[in-house]
Amino acid sequence: MKVYGSSQSGNCLKVKWTAEMLGVPFEWIEVDTFSGATRTPEFLAINPAGQVPVVVLKDGRELAQSNAIMLFLAEGSPLIPNDAYERAKMLEWMFWEQYSHEPAIAVRIARRFYLKTPEEELDPALLAKGKSALGRMELQLKQTAFLAGAAFSLADIALVAYTRVAHRGGFDLGPYAHVRAWIARVEQRLGLLAAE
């Protein structure tokens, strides 16, 4: 399998970490998302949406969208709960991540940390939306060790990708003690050192 991704993108790292955890062999093809590399005819032939991550399977079929790729890779593995309710809870968090977490936290990280956009030029609503997302995670993680319940699942990999580097987006994780403890637990599972 080929994984087209950017090492700076949490969406791409989710796929990399899932494949590594499951022992799925892959070739990583680095794509610079800030240089127009996702808009070339060659890249658009692989993913017409012009985004990474996208994978090309051994048989040539393509698959995009980080969470869809993770679900594909982890099919039948302990990273997806067997119980229907717990599996749906995992999906609840993964859908929520793409609508209520990533569009605020990842966007601020990209603009502030990578593109060096000054704070006054950033939409102030992103900060409020990101803090609200962190608050929602804190509430859950006060009750359970992992997002979908007692067991580590794809929801934790999906949410940790940008949460562990939220400070790069100007988010102070100080008030979210349970989120911080969860990040450490998930990083340990993934064999990651704490992010700078």
Ligand SMILES: N[C@@H](CCC(=O)N[C@@H](CS)C(=O)NCC(=O)O)C(=O)O
């Ligand atoms: N919902 C998509 C988001 C993918 C996405 O936003 N990818 C960004 C990098 S994180 C990208 O490729 N940006 C380059 C572009 O839009 O040209 C996913 O989860 O895979």
